Amino acid sequence: MNFDISKYHFKSNKLFNDVLPHFMNELKDISKIVQLKKGGELYREGSLPKAVYKVKKGKIKIEQTGADGKSRIVYVYTVGEYFGFRPLLCNEKHPVSAISLEDSEVEAYDGTGFLDIAKRSSNLSFNLVEILSFEFNVWINLIGSLSHKSAKERVAIILLILNEKYKSNDKAETTITMSKADIACYSETTEETVVRVLSFFKEQGIVITAARKVIIKNKQLLEIIAEGF
Amino acid sequence: MNFDISKYHFKSNKLFNDVLPHFMNELKDISKIVQLKKGGELYREGSLPKAVYKVKKGKIKIEQTGADGKSRIVYVYTVGEYFGFRPLLCNEKHPVSAISLEDSEVEAYDGTGFLDIAKRSSNLSFNLVEILSFEFNVWINLIGSLSHKSAKERVAIILLILNEKYKSNDKAETTITMSKADIACYSETTEETVVRVLSFFKEQGIVITAARKVIIKNKQLLEIIAEGF
DNA sequence: TTTAAAAGTTGACGACTGTCAACTCTTCGA
DNA sequence: TCGAAGAGTTGACAGTCGTCAACTTTTAAA
Numbered sequence: 001m002n003f004d005i006s007k008y009h010f011k012s013n014k015l016f017n018d019v020l021p022h023f024m025n026e027l028k029d030i031s032k033i034v035q036l037k038k039g040g041e042l043y044r045e046g047s048l049p050k051a052v053y054k055v056k057k058g059k060i061k062i063e064q065t066g067a068d069g070k071s072r073i074v075y076v077y078t079v080g081e082y083f084g085f086r087p088l089l090c091n092e093k094h095p096v097s098a099i100s101l102e103d104s105e106v107e108a109y110d111g112t113g114f115l116d117i118a119k120r121s122s123n124l125s126f127n128l129v130e131i132l133s134f135e136f137n138v139w140i141n142l143i144g145s146l147s148h149k150s151a152k153e154r155v156a157i158i159l160l161i162l163n164e165k166y167k168s169n170d171k172a173e174t175t176i177t178m179s180k181a182d183i184a185c186y187s188e189t190t191e192e193t194v195v196r197v198l199s200f201f202k203e204q205g206i207v208i209t210a211a212r213k214v215i216i217k218n219k220q221l222l223e224i225i226a227e228g229f
Numbered sequence: 230m231n232f233d234i235s236k237y238h239f240k241s242n243k244l245f246n247d248v249l250p251h252f253m254n255e256l257k258d259i260s261k262i263v264q265l266k267k268g269g270e271l272y273r274e275g276s277l278p279k280a281v282y283k284v285k286k287g288k289i290k291i292e293q294t295g296a297d298g299k300s301r302i303v304y305v306y307t308v309g310e311y312f313g314f315r316p317l318l319c320n321e322k323h324p325v326s327a328i329s330l331e332d333s334e335v336e337a338y339d340g341t342g343f344l345d346i347a348k349r350s351s352n353l354s355f356n357l358v359e360i361l362s363f364e365f366n367v368w369i370n371l372i373g374s375l376s377h378k379s380a381k382e383r384v385a386i387i388l389l390i391l392n393e394k395y396k397s398n399d400k401a402e403t404t405i406t407m408s409k410a411d412i413a414c415y416s417e418t419t420e421e422t423v424v425r426v427l428s429f430f431k432e433q434g435i436v437i438t439a440a441r442k443v444i445i446k447n448k449q450l451l452e453i454i455a456e457g458f
Numbered sequence: 459t460t461t462a463a464a465a466g467t468t469g470a471c472g473a474c475t476g477t478c479a480a481c482t483c484t485t486c487g488a
Numbered sequence: 489t490c491g492a493a494g495a496g497t498t499g500a501c502a503g504t505c506g507t508c509a510a511c512t513t514t515t516a517a518a
Contacts, residue, residue, distance in 0.1 A: 064373050067456055072376060074369065090362035095369045118358075125354045129347075132361035133319035139368055140303065140324045144293050147301060147417055151505065180466060188376055190506060195467055211514070212465080227296060380475065409496060419476060424497060440484075441495080459518100466513065473506090483496070488489100 003223040007141040008161050010075070011134050012082040015127055023121045030113035036060075036100035042084075045097045049088040051108040055079050058104025059165065061182065064096045073186035076101065078165045088115065089128065101178065149228065151189045155197045156226040158187040159207070163216050176214040183214075232452040236370040237390050239304070240363050241311040244356055252350045259342035265289075265329035271313075274326045278317040280337040284308050287333025288394065290411065293325045302415035305330065307394045317344065318357065330407065378457065380418045384426045385455040387416040388436070392445050405443040412443075 016024065033056070036042060042053065045065060053060075059078050065071040074096055077083050087094050088111045118124045146154050159176065162183075167174040184194045198214065201207045206222055208215040216222065245253065262285070265271060271282065274294060282289075284306050291304040291312070303325055306312050316323050317340050347353045374386050388405065391412075396403040413423045427443065430436045435451055437444040445451065 064369060066373050066377055068377060070377055072373070074372075086362040086365050088362075090359045090366065092363065092366055095366050095373075119351070119355065122348070122351070122354070125351070125358060126348065129354060129357050129361065130319045132358065132365065133315040133317075134321065136315050136361065136365060136368070137319065137321055137324050139365070140293060143303075143372065144295050144301070144324075148295055148297060148299055179464095191466075192468085192507085193505060196505090199467085420496075421477085421498085422475060425475090428497085461518085462516095464513100464515070467511080469508105469510090471507085474504090476503090477501085478499105480499090481497080483494105485494080486492095488491090 003160065003226055005160060005164055008138060008145075008157075009164060010081065010131070010138055012077075012131050013080045015082045015085075015131060016124070017127055018123045019121055019127070020123065023117055023124065026113070026117055027109060030110040030117075031107050034106045034108050036104045036106060038100055038102050040100045040104075042098040042100065042106060043094050045094055047094050049084060049092075049094055049111055051111050052082060052085045052088065052114045053098070053109075054082045054107040056105040056107050059101040060098050060104060060106070061101050062096045062098055063185065071185055072188060073182060076162070076165050076186075085114070085128070086132070089118075089132075101182070145226075146188060151187070151193045152197050152200070153226055153228050154187040154189060155183065155194060156201075156222050158183060159214065159216060160219070160222055160226055162186075162214075163219065174216050176216070177212055178214070179212055232389065232455055234389060234393055237367060237374075237386075238393060239310065239360070239367055241360050242309045244311045244314075244360060245353070246356055247352045248350055248356070249352065252346055252353065255342070255346055256338060259339040259346075260336050263335045263337050265333045265335060267329055267331050269329040269333075271327035271329065271335060272323050274323055276323050278313060278321075278323055278340055280340050281311060281314045281317065281343045282327070282338075283311045283336040285334040285336055288330040289327050289333060289335070290330050291325045291327055292414065300414055301417060302411060305391070305394050305415075314343070314357070315361070318347075318361075330411070374455075375417060380416070380422045381426050381429070382455055382457050383416040383418060384412065384423060385430075385451050387412060388443065388445060389448070389451055389455055391415075391443075392448065403445050405445070406441055407443070408441055 016027070019027075034042070036058070042060060043049070055077050057079065059076055060083070061073050062075040062077065062083070063071050063073050084098065118128060145157050149157070162176045162178065163174045166176045180191045180194045184191045187194065198207060198209055202209055204221070206216070206218045208217060245256070248256075263271070265287070271289060272278070286308065289306045289312070290302050291306065292300050292302050294300040313327065347357060375383050378386070391405045391407065392403045395405045409420045409423050413420045416423065427436060427438055430451075431438055433450070435445070435447045437446060
């Protein structure tokens with residue numbers, strides 16, 4: 001079984017697929033653009049959901065703070081992805097915070113309006129069901145991958161996931177721009193361990209690190225490490 | 230912040246709430262009863278989803294086998310709960326296996342028929358959206374609780390979750406009947422560690438263990454341990 | 459440009475917990 | 489009832505990785 005990166009990515013892009021034009025117009029009417037500086041907070045854990053969001057530019061990390069005060073990154077949304085609808089749909093507080101990883105631009109659809117349209121548009125409802133179901137599977141896969149793995153393996157998996165998020169069409173190599181602390185939060189380890197693992201990867205010629213950047217040179221080897229060999 | 234057990238349980242019981250009578254009749258027509266012996270398999274990881282299930286009697290564990298061959302328990306369903314609809318809804322293979330923990334009885338609704346009815350019944354669709362959204366939150370909470378915790382804390386959390394699953398109305402005390410290996414799978418540790426943790430809990434007067442049973446004597450103390458104090 | 463704060467790096471240390479092995483206890487079918 | 493297979497128990501041991509501390513490098517604001 002090869003490492004299958006598609007098992008780790010949501011399919012929220014298709015949220016508005018096949019939604020009828022007049023609903024799309026309604027959706028446009030209830031949307032507005034939000035600008036976020038690097039580190040800016042879109043919503044905070046524990047707050048009431050007010051909108052559904054789409055990333056227009058940049059990247060948004062979804063973070064949860066544990067009882068011990070340590071936070072973990074749960075997901076990173078990038079251009080084209082929709083998020084923030086889950087707690088809205090089940091009428092619960094946000095279990096996570098959404099924070100901008102770089103200067104970003106987000107389209108916000110008013111929550112009440114969105115719910116109203118979702119109830120009337122059966123296509124939108126069914127897209128939601130499909131997206132929510134699939135996201136669950138992604139989670140199961142991610143947890144299955146991260147638990148019972150060594151720090152080295154976990155960091156490898158996260159780098160592969162980030163590789164997809166940060167890759168650009170016009171370049172062969174992917175440059176991941178993320179702080180060591182964030183990589184640590186995402187791979188459920190500490191900053192120090194990330195530094196040590198990355199310097200090991202560097203020795204092996206798997207990555208190049210410079211300043212706050214990680215460039216993946218040997219994706220294949222990373223996949224082998226991620227699978228625990 | 231107190232330990233809030235409701236954050237760890239799905240709300241699938243309400244799947245058919247407010248669904249119109251004629252749809253309910255249709256659902257009845259596509260259902261059949263399945264008997265399962267202890268250890269019996271309802272479906273296996275990687276198989277195609279064929280039905281939606283409701284527990285009528287007994288308990289079903291949902292298990293995932295990692296690449297390393299180690300399995301982890303992801304959830305335990307008990308009487309009244311519906312499950313197995315997620316992969317059906319997003320047209321994916323089962324990411325997990327469903328195995329009976331004791332002699333159980335399950336009602337199975339044919340998958341194709343269920344999907345057809347779900348598309349026509351807006352109440353059912355919306356229940357699905359709500360249930361799926363909420364289940365996601367449960368997951369986030371569980372992961373937040375289990376990660377970065379010691380084995381002792383994790384076992385405590387799992388005992389509290391199992392306490393809810395196994396509790397009976399006519400008794401003050403809850404008796405959890407589960408093998409040490411299963412408790413280990415659920416709390417992401419090993420059988421040996423579970424034994425050691427349980428004997429520690431026993432010393433402290435928190436639980437009584439006998440044969441394959443665990444009786445919780447001091448839930449409050451367990452909650453304090455679960456929270457990491 | 460300067461400078462303070464933030465981020466990153468490295469080393470030392472030890473606790474936790476997974477692994478292995480040997481053993482006992484329990485269950486259940488022949 | 490017996491015996492074997494499975495489940496549970498206990499001890500010894502070692503590797504991983506989190507923590508702390510001291511330090512360097514980078515960032516960004518004054």
